[in-house]
């Protein structure tokens with residue numbers, strides 16, 4: 001989190017806002033806010049009530065600034081967008097990336113094109129060097145301190161939207 005916050009500060013400046021799209025519990029946004037990053041967490045799942053409905057223990061929600069479709073929140077007010085473990089059975093990651101504007105930073109954490117995060121159209125899109133500049137040096141900085149759990153092969157990927 002320290003390293004992610006440092007990269008954000010370096011790339012989007014002190015005033016840059018971050019959209020955490022599909023934030024889940026909002027744990028990451030909360031950690032970023034604690035480090036002075038203005039992160040806005042959006043998820044369409046009402047975890048507390050959903051848990052209650054199914055008789056599960058209440059799921060902790062650390063931060064959620066909006067409940068709804070994160071695609072509707074992509075706008076020029078955000079300098080960077082986080083896509084951390086986006087779902088793969090639907091074109092969510094693609095829709096987010098498509099809605100982004102030139103100059104915005106996209107920070108993805110998950111498995112690659114053959115894994116269980118993100119959709120095929122997303123990986124095809126971000127591989128287009130005319131639309132996206134891959135910032136491999138930054139991804140490597142995060143991967144260097146990333147803990148991968150057994151059976152998972154997730155890693156960080158960072159791009160800047162070119163057009």
Ligand SMILES: C[S@@+](CC[C@H](N)C(=O)[O-])C[C@H]1O[C@@H](n2cnc3c(N)ncnc32)[C@H](O)[C@@H]1O
Nearest residue numbers: 022023024043044045068069070084085087092
């Ligand atoms: C695998 S979870 C990852 C959650 C969180 N980013 C994390 O890493 O803990 C995927 C999340 O995406 C959310 N999601 C899927 N489609 C969405 C949409 N259109 N708008 C907002 N959230 C969405 C789901 O509700 C779920 O919480």
